[in-house]
Amino acid sequence: MSQLFARKTVADFKADLALRSGLKRTLNKWHLTALGVGATIGAGIFATTGTAIVGDAARPGAGPAIVLSFILTAVACGFAALCYAEFAAMVPISGSAYTYAYASLGELVAWIIGWDLVIEYAVGNIGVAIGWSGHFRELLHQFGLDLPAWLATDYRSAYDAVAAVAQGATDAGTTYLASAVSTAPVLLGIPVIANIPAFLIVMLITIVLVVGIRESANANNAMVVLKIGIILLFIIVGAFLIKPSNWTDPAQGGFAPNGFKGISAAAAIIFFSYIGFDAVSTAAEEAESPARDMPFGIIMSLLITTVLYIILSIVLTGMAPWGQLGTPEPMITALSLAEGPPMLINASRFIIALGAVIAMGSVLLVFQLGQPRIFFSMARDGLLPQVFTKVHPRFKTPYFGTILTGVFVATFAAFANIAEVVDLTNIGTLFAFMLVSIGVIVLRIKEPDRERPFKVPGAPYTPLISVVATFYLMLNLPSITWIRFGIWLLLGLGLYFAYGMRRSRLRGRK
Numbered sequence: 001m002s003q004l005f006a007r008k009t010v011a012d013f014k015a016d017l018a019l020r021s022g023l024k025r026t027l028n029k030w031h032l033t034a035l036g037v038g039a040t041i042g043a044g045i046f047a048t049t050g051t052a053i054v055g056d057a058a059r060p061g062a063g064p065a066i067v068l069s070f071i072l073t074a075v076a077c078g079f080a081a082l083c084y085a086e087f088a089a090m091v092p093i094s095g096s097a098y099t100y101a102y103a104s105l106g107e108l109v110a111w112i113i114g115w116d117l118v119i120e121y122a123v124g125n126i127g128v129a130i131g132w133s134g135h136f137r138e139l140l141h142q143f144g145l146d147l148p149a150w151l152a153t154d155y156r157s158a159y160d161a162v163a164a165v166a167q168g169a170t171d172a173g174t175t176y177l178a179s180a181v182s183t184a185p186v187l188l189g190i191p192v193i194a195n196i197p198a199f200l201i202v203m204l205i206t207i208v209l210v211v212g213i214r215e216s217a218n219a220n221n222a223m224v225v226l227k228i229g230i231i232l233l234f235i236i237v238g239a240f241l242i243k244p245s246n247w248t249d250p251a252q253g254g255f256a257p258n259g260f261k262g263i264s265a266a267a268a269i270i271f272f273s274y275i276g277f278d279a280v281s282t283a284a285e286e287a288e289s290p291a292r293d294m295p296f297g298i299i300m301s302l303l304i305t306t307v308l309y310i311i312l313s314i315v316l317t318g319m320a321p322w323g324q325l326g327t328p329e330p331m332i333t334a335l336s337l338a339e340g341p342p343m344l345i346n347a348s349r350f351i352i353a354l355g356a357v358i359a360m361g362s363v364l365l366v367f368q369l370g371q372p373r374i375f376f377s378m379a380r381d382g383l384l385p386q387v388f389t390k391v392h393p394r395f396k397t398p399y400f401g402t403i404l405t406g407v408f409v410a411t412f413a414a415f416a417n418i419a420e421v422v423d424l425t426n427i428g429t430l431f432a433f434m435l436v437s438i439g440v441i442v443l444r445i446k447e448p449d450r451e452r453p454f455k456v457p458g459a460p461y462t463p464l465i466s467v468v469a470t471f472y473l474m475l476n477l478p479s480i481t482w483i484r485f486g487i488w489l490l491l492g493l494g495l496y497f498a499y500g501m502r503r504s505r506l507r508g509r510k
Contacts (some may be wrong), residue, residue, distance in 0.1 A: 036301025044273025054326030068376030119428030206406025
């Protein structure tokens with residue numbers, strides 16, 4: 001049992017890095033910052049904010065107090081980001097929280113968190129791809145083009161829409177999705193329904209990532225600049241369309257209609273908007289100067305996105321009655337409901353739809369970049385088959401893991417429902433944040449003299465605050481999410497005892 005918690009020391013990691021990396025160091029601090037921003041600004045802010053504002057059957061909404069939810073989540077993520085920064089500078093190895101757990105909490109916990117990260121990166125990207133597809137359909141609609149519904153949605157969404165129409169729903173979005181069932185070709189008595197745009201965008205991103213890390217980073221940089229510009233445009237246009245009464249309307253319950261309970265529940269939902277800054281740590285072995293640049297990239301990307309989110313949430317809830325913003329495209333909905341020059345509003349709707357497509361594209365790129373590098377680190381430690389460590393002889397990228405991840409995400413994105421993956425992604429990522437924070441405390445005790453190019457200020461209290469804050473957000477997620485998460489971890493433990501424990505390089509050296 002003691003070997004299950006054997007640690008791979010920082011010295012062990014650095015020795016392995018010297019022998020077996022093979023990845024090319026080409027990323028500077030601004031590349032890393034752009035990776036963090038690219039991974040963070042995406043499906044969360046464009047798609048889940050409406051649900052957080054209005055609420056749903058499982059939890060109350062925050063209303064205009066959504067700005068406080070963003071601040072609450074930003075504080076929790078800020079403490080976690082400091083912990084990630086300490087580890088990233090001290091252990092500049094691909095693998096993110098998996099590597100940090102191995103260095104501080106031992107092999108079994110490292111495996112658990114590595115398996116958990118599949119939820120954040122691969123499963124999370126399924127949700128991003130589905131969100132991308134929805135905004136891509138909206139963008140095509142702006143040009144007068146509409147895909148057949150059976151080629152652009154999933155079974156659950158289609159049949160939920162059929163049920164809604166049967167109960168009297170008449171809006172265009174619902175009737176469009178419902179048409180998938182009646183218009184789809186039938187194979188063996190089953191309607192053929194698949195989200196083809198979601199499938200194709202993931203496969204395209206996979207090809208870009210196989211070609212090279214610098215090419216991928218440059219493509220991401222371009223998308224980051226464009227989407228920040230588009231968000232700023234929404235903020236500027238929306239600022240002129242604000243009606244202050246929308247923030248305090250007594251008929252809708254005022255500024256915080258559901259009190260702190262609604263604010264907390266919304267914070268747990270919009271955590272999906274902050275997932276991404278930790279993706280910077282997966283590129284540690286491709287950073288030019290990881291000890292200096294990794295903390296900068298992690299913290300700077302979180303600061304940039306937090307400022308944008310706070311301003312955007314204020315503008316969004318000031319443009320229209322908050323109770324009408326609970327759609328998958330809340331920014332476009334707010335523009336539709338705002339009172340202003342029609343030409344300006346229509347042009348802004350088109351630009352925001354374009355911005356969402358670009359934003360989610362860059363998130364897909366960064367998360368598809370991160371997952372194969374986690375597999376790369378786990379396979380290098382013997383916990384996964386060695387094929388995951390194969391580096392392309394020309395492009396110097398972990399091509400097998402990249403292609404496998406791409407096929408997995410693309411296939412599930414074609415058939416899964418976004419509501420089924422967002423909460424699962426949130427709890428998985430919060431769990432990873434919590435364990436990394438615990439790891440900082442443990443390693444400070446076990447290796448107090450270890451060189452730390454960046455130190456979490458106020459330790460051990462700062463990491464403890466991170467543990468409490470992330471666990472609090474986890475408690476605000478629905479119980480079904482906890483059940484699914486538990487099942488996922490049990491499957492991972494079964495795989496570890498069947499394969500990883502027997503092949504572990506660390507255990508072989510003991």
